[in-house]
Amino acid sequence: MTKRKNIKEYDRDFLLKLLKEMLLIRRFEELTGKMYRKRKIGGFCHLYIGQEATCVGTIATLDLSTDYVMTAYRDHGHAISCGMHPNSLMAELYGKATGCVGGKGGSMHFFDKEKHMLGGHGIVGAHLPLAAGFAFKINYNKETGVVLVYFGDGAIHQGAFHETLNMAKIWNLPIIFICENNLYGMGTAHSRVSSVTDFSVMANSYGMPGKKIDGMDVLNVYEETMEYVKLAKEEKTPSFMEIRTYRYQGHSMSDPAKYREKDELQEYKNKDSIEVLKSEMIENKLLTEDEYAAMDKECKEVSQQSVEFAENSDEPPLSALYEDILL
Amino acid sequence: MAEITFREALRQAMDEEMARDESVLLMGEEVAEYNGAYKVSQGLWEKYGDRRVVDTPITEEGFTGIGIGAAMAGLRPIVEWMTFNFSIQALDQVLNSAAKMLYMSGGQFNIPMVFRGPNGPAEWLGAQHSQALQSYFAHIPGLKVVVPSTVYDAKGLLKSSIRDNNPVIFMEGELMYGWKGEVPEEEYVIPLGVADIKNEGTDVTLVVHGKPYRIAMEAVKVLEDQGISAEVVDLRTIRPLDEDAIYESVRKTNRCVVIDESWPFASVGSHIAWLVSKNCFDDLDAEVELISSEDVPMPYNHTLELHAQPSVEKIVDAVKRVMYLD
Numbered sequence: 001m002t003k004r005k006n007i008k009e010y011d012r013d014f015l016l017k018l019l020k021e022m023l024l025i026r027r028f029e030e031l032t033g034k035m036y037r038k039r040k041i042g043g044f045c046h047l048y049i050g051q052e053a054t055c056v057g058t059i060a061t062l063d064l065s066t067d068y069v070m071t072a073y074r075d076h077g078h079a080i081s082c083g084m085h086p087n088s089l090m091a092e093l094y095g096k097a098t099g100c101v102g103g104k105g106g107s108m109h110f111f112d113k114e115k116h117m118l119g120g121h122g123i124v125g126a127h128l129p130l131a132a133g134f135a136f137k138i139n140y141n142k143e144t145g146v147v148l149v150y151f152g153d154g155a156i157h158q159g160a161f162h163e164t165l166n167m168a169k170i171w172n173l174p175i176i177f178i179c180e181n182n183l184y185g186m187g188t189a190h191s192r193v194s195s196v197t198d199f200s201v202m203a204n205s206y207g208m209p210g211k212k213i214d215g216m217d218v219l220n221v222y223e224e225t226m227e228y229v230k231l232a233k234e235e236k237t238p239s240f241m242e243i244r245t246y247r248y249q250g251h252s253m254s255d256p257a258k259y260r261e262k263d264e265l266q267e268y269k270n271k272d273s274i275e276v277l278k279s280e281m282i283e284n285k286l287l288t289e290d291e292y293a294a295m296d297k298e299c300k301e302v303s304q305q306s307v308e309f310a311e312n313s314d315e316p317p318l319s320a321l322y323e324d325i326l327l
Numbered sequence: 328m329a330e331i332t333f334r335e336a337l338r339q340a341m342d343e344e345m346a347r348d349e350s351v352l353l354m355g356e357e358v359a360e361y362n363g364a365y366k367v368s369q370g371l372w373e374k375y376g377d378r379r380v381v382d383t384p385i386t387e388e389g390f391t392g393i394g395i396g397a398a399m400a401g402l403r404p405i406v407e408w409m410t411f412n413f414s415i416q417a418l419d420q421v422l423n424s425a426a427k428m429l430y431m432s433g434g435q436f437n438i439p440m441v442f443r444g445p446n447g448p449a450e451w452l453g454a455q456h457s458q459a460l461q462s463y464f465a466h467i468p469g470l471k472v473v474v475p476s477t478v479y480d481a482k483g484l485l486k487s488s489i490r491d492n493n494p495v496i497f498m499e500g501e502l503m504y505g506w507k508g509e510v511p512e513e514e515y516v517i518p519l520g521v522a523d524i525k526n527e528g529t530d531v532t533l534v535v536h537g538k539p540y541r542i543a544m545e546a547v548k549v550l551e552d553q554g555i556s557a558e559v560v561d562l563r564t565i566r567p568l569d570e571d572a573i574y575e576s577v578r579k580t581n582r583c584v585v586i587d588e589s590w591p592f593a594s595v596g597s598h599i600a601w602l603v604s605k606n607c608f609d610d611l612d613a614e615v616e617l618i619s620s621e622d623v624p625m626p627y628n629h630t631l632e633l634h635a636q637p638s639v640e641k642i643v644d645a646v647k648r649v650m651y652l653d
Binding site (some may be wrong): 005099100101102103104105109111112118119120121122123126127128129131132133134137138140160163164166167170171247297323324325326327 | 352355378381383384386388389390391392393394395396397398399400401402419420423424427429430432433434436437468469471473492493
């Protein structure tokens with residue numbers, strides 16, 4: 001059951017944008033993992049590899065002059081999809097002054113106020129009400145935007161999730177709650193800790209539309225999201241989407257992911273979102289292998305340049321320690 | 328000058344600021360149609376409507392977080408907690424979202440909002456509804472913490488708090504809402520971070536904030552009758568703390584009694600006592616005394632609960648100790 005149209009009905013430039021964005025995230029994250037292993041990056045670092053179609057397909061529905069994105073700590077992909085430059089992201093991972101938040105946040109706290117990327121939050125589920133606050137502002141100021149807020153399957157049992165869905169419904173907030181279900185909350189399979197395995201029923205219990213969708217096909221993600229974006233913008237109806245996806249690596253850099261079967265990983269890799277779109281475009285003569293190779297080369301170069309930028313950037317001065325505590 | 332109650336002063340402050348700035352709104356449990364659990368917001372919903380006076384479900388983490396998000400987005404919410412006892416449900420949002428957002432976002436997102444409600448021991452409410460929690464909030468960098476002690480101060484400080492561009496914790500006292508005091512007819516604001524000398528004296532400094540101000544002033548009278556002149560430094564704001572005002576007074580009187588209705592362990596009072604001991608060491612003629620609540624949960628029994636809190640007698644005794652008169 002897919003809402004996506006035949007690939008030939010999409011504008012080629014749009015398809016190329018989706019493909020390139022997913023590829024850039026993939027290459028950026030691969031390099032991030034490499035630099036982490038070289039100890040250039042520290043702390044908790046959660047890679048997005050495997051889940052690219054989710055942020056790319058959902059954020060492609062937005063007009064970021066009026067709409068907003070807020071996510072949890074696996075935030076690198078969303079930041080790129082919101083148009084944040086890889087240089088400012090890699091520099092942040094390095095903790096440098098040129099990072100998107102000046103080296104104060106690291107991997108989990110990417111923010112860009114101008115691009116309506118609202119973070120980057122580290123307490124599981126606690127950012128959901130914050131995102132609803134932006135939707136509240138949209139209504140308060142009689143604006144037309146929508147807020148997309150992302151969280152993992154681990155967050156869905158937090159009180160903040162349930163509290164926020166309830167208020168979003170009673171106040172008609174233009175917000176879409178997006179559960180990126182990569183099947184594991186850290187090392188715990190969602191089926192072991194959830195009373196239901198189809199999370200969309202939780203949305204229904206708050207009287208809002210909910211659905212579970214395939215997150216490995218970026219065009220499917222795009223169409224399914226667009227349906228709810230229209231609901232939010234035109235009817236002020238909040239909604240919930242569970243996007244089934246998969247992270248190819250562990251929860252964070254320190255997790256070897258031994259709790260999963262290799263077959264399961266392979267099953268998802270066989271329907272890898274980048275490969276799926278690339279193959280379909282080539283089959284339909286919307287892309288050549290050479291064009292793809294050039295695109296891939298560019299994404300690798302951009303990622304590599306971000307490392308060089310980060311390497312050559314200054315550390316924040318010690319005086320930054322006491323800056324931005326109070327205005 | 329007009330005589331009004333503490334709750335009226337707070338209401339006037341909110342009303343005036345809502346009239347002045349359309350981005351100011353009030354949200355919380357029972358604030359709108361019910362006119363507020365303690366009637367602080369009486370009449371505001373009728374005047375400003377659903378858009379700006381918002382009843383919430385009983386869901387402290389949720390509506391506090393929505394308020395913080397709205398502040399990130401540029402509104403200036405006043406979140407009312409029915410009491411600070413329930414604020415602990417929302418402490419994660421205050422600590423990890425509101426207080427850290429400016430820092431964590433590299434200066435991009437400030438949180439211009441007020442969290443307010445009644446704090447501190449009340450009467451016959453037992454352990455969960457009667458406690459002073461300012462030390463929890465005062466511990467956190469990135470917050471301002473305001474604790475008014477008079478009707479006049481309550482209005483002027485709340486107006487400043489609403490206009491402040493940072494997250495401000497504004498702690499009232501459940502037993503203070505009926506207190507009366509004079510406020511000028513014309514508009515006024517009181518800056519945050521500036522202590523006020525509520526009584527000038529020469530023999531001993533009483534450092535106080537919030538509701539115990541009243542018993543401190545009663546103690547001043549008792550001491551006066553015994554020929555002892557006590558100076559009362561009312562902090563008004565405990566974050567940022569007006570350290571200079573405290574030190575200036577202690578350097579004059581050479582004796583200090585800190586009064587705080589929090590528990591004593593790692594409290595606002597114990598921190599101030601340490602600051603005075605450290606920074607006025609050469610000026611002190613006696614050790615610094617701390618009059619706090621007893622280190623126990625609040626009992627229901629009235630005799631016991633009164634015994635658990637600072638009192639006029641405890642303050643007078645402490646003054647006599649630092650003056651070697653006991």
